[in-house]
Amino acid sequence: MRHTLSPVKSPPTNSMPPAYFHALGDGRYLASRATAGAWNPEQQHIAPVMGLMAHALERHHGSDQPLQVARLSFDIFGTVPVGEVGIVVDLPRPGRTIELSEVTLTHAGRTIAVMRAWSLMDADTEDLALTPAENFPAPEACEPWDAAGIWQGDFIASLEARRRCPAPGRAQAWLRTPVALVDGERTSDFARYVGLIDVANGLTLALDPAAAAYPNVDSTVSFFRQPVGEWVGLDVTAYIGPRSVGLTHTLLYDRAGCVGALTQTLTIRRTPSTA
Numbered sequence: 001m002r003h004t005l006s007p008v009k010s011p012p013t014n015s016m017p018p019a020y021f022h023a024l025g026d027g028r029y030l031a032s033r034a035t036a037g038a039w040n041p042e043q044q045h046i047a048p049v050m051g052l053m054a055h056a057l058e059r060h061h062g063s064d065q066p067l068q069v070a071r072l073s074f075d076i077f078g079t080v081p082v083g084e085v086g087i088v089v090d091l092p093r094p095g096r097t098i099e100l101s102e103v104t105l106t107h108a109g110r111t112i113a114v115m116r117a118w119s120l121m122d123a124d125t126e127d128l129a130l131t132p133a134e135n136f137p138a139p140e141a142c143e144p145w146d147a148a149g150i151w152q153g154d155f156i157a158s159l160e161a162r163r164r165c166p167a168p169g170r171a172q173a174w175l176r177t178p179v180a181l182v183d184g185e186r187t188s189d190f191a192r193y194v195g196l197i198d199v200a201n202g203l204t205l206a207l208d209p210a211a212a213a214y215p216n217v218d219s220t221v222s223f224f225r226q227p228v229g230e231w232v233g234l235d236v237t238a239y240i241g242p243r244s245v246g247l248t249h250t251l252l253y254d255r256a257g258c259v260g261a262l263t264q265t266l267t268i269r270r271t272p273s274t275a
Helices: 046-061 189-194 197-202
Strands: 019-025 028-031 067-076 084-093 098-107 110-121 160-164 170-176 180-183 218-223 232-240 245-254 257-267
Touching (some): 019 046, 046 067, 046 084, 046 098, 046 110, 046 180, 046 197, 197 218, 197 245, 197 257
Parallel strands (some): 019 180
Antiparallel strands (some): 019 028, 028 084, 067 218, 084 098, 098 110, 160 170, 170 232, 232 245, 245 257
């Protein structure tokens, strides 16, 4: 979430748009107010942007893609108003078993984010599979959490959240949303999943958002299994360094278990009243 650093609460809205984005054609999408961000509601939260970029990658490849996405890395160049964005998909390294794709998102001619995606061979290795057991609670074991009572913006208000905090700097949470990623376009479980994971950075509340802002300048996610279903599970650990840099590390889950891991590099800024 790289946004201007003044988290002032915005009033709640009574109705939510049906989708985060509306397709305009030719790689252009119009963001709805449901994308409004947690640091500044005039700017888009980067989470649905990430989902949109994953969706664009899948549409570019088509349904006959023989590979599976194993890693996505997002570099966030700046903020983007709630408005129209454009997406371009390139293929720097094509391949039959290993492929590198690049997705660029722009606003008004300015690059906002770049996603690089490594896709790997999709073959049956079920007899070799190993997933160490993790003590991660089911959604029903976590209490409902009113994230919109802490974080501003309609994107956060669009989420159903369940959370528990086993220790300072730790959070275990489940998220889902009734809001579609793109109005009128079929989206995969994978793209919808990617469109929620950036929320991890705001789950532990390791820092009081009234005292300091801590947007992430990147997100890197690796999958060893493709997530399915509507629930996104996040097992989050936050690290706050002594020189204005932090790190959020998250194990990712669906109902069936762990699917991968996410890291986010944070820039920590004291708010003017606490500096």
